[in-house]
Amino acid sequence: VEGGGSGRKAKRARRESAPPKEKGSTGRSSKREAKAKVVEAGTAAGLARLRYDWPIGLKVEALQEDQNHFGAWFTATVIGHQHPDKVQVEYDELLEDESPDEGDEDAIPQLKAAVPVRNMRPLPPPKVDGWVNRVGIDDVVQLDYIGGWWNVKVLEIAEGTYTVISLDFDAKHTVGEDLLRPLPAWYWDIGQKQWLIKGYEEELEEALEEARKVANVDSMVL
Structure with missing residues (x-):
């Protein structure tokens, strides 16, 4: 008890x-x-x-917003993703600001950055032969300068050279047609949720699918 x-x-x-x-x-x-x-x-x-829209390994162009490169598009490779709306890229031409040996450019690592998808696009199609013959005064084209593509307006055409001025900087250049390209015409396809180029859809889709295949294979490697 x-x-x-x-x-x-x-x-x-x-x-x-x-x-x-x-x-x-x-x-x-x-x-x-x-x-x-x-x-x-x-x-x-x-x-x-x-990952589906921007597979790892895909070559892209990224729009710059910093004051030194504002408005220019630089080529890069997709290396990762950041939720909700950024893609990590490694640039072909842009380099990190700091380096242990600034005198040796080869020792400076390529710049890696997270870029909002609104500032990205796939590589444009190759230039069509003779496109420059349709370029006139005041037309807007793009100039290849220090590794990026910059929007410029044509001021003068003379003997195969073109004098252009930047739309964002007070800078003029006189160059040959090899450093110019037409302004890419892009649009966002609401149905497919991916960047497309009018008249270039099949080639772009092939590039995307190839990148997706490679990305899927790499993701399975431990």
Whole structure:
């Protein structure tokens, strides 16, 4: 009997010493967990879309917004993705600002950066022969300068050379047609959710699919 009584007292003591439970805490915890799962699923879906639209290894052009290169498009390679709307790239021509040996350009690493998808596009199609014959005064074309493509306006045409002025800087250049290209005509296809070039859809889709295949194979390598 005494043993039983001691047991009842011990149980009462444990109950009395235990902290009171907050009302509704279990419900709030479940809601938080459910919300976290929804966010996690949304993040996974967003990353999957980024990987599909911009597969690793795809060559792209990225629009610059810093004051030194504002408005220029530089070629880069997709190396990663950042939810919700950025793609990590490694530039072909842009280099990191700091280097242990600034005198040796080959030792300076290529710039890596996260670029918003709104500032990215696939590589444009190759130039069509004779395109420059249709260029006139005040037309806007693009100039190949220090590794990037810059929007410029044609001021003068003389003996196979073109004098152009930057749309964003007070800088003039006189160059041959080999350093110019037509202004790429891009549009966003709402149905397919990817960049397309009018008249160049098949070639671009082939490039995207090839990059996706390579990216999928690389992702399976441990």
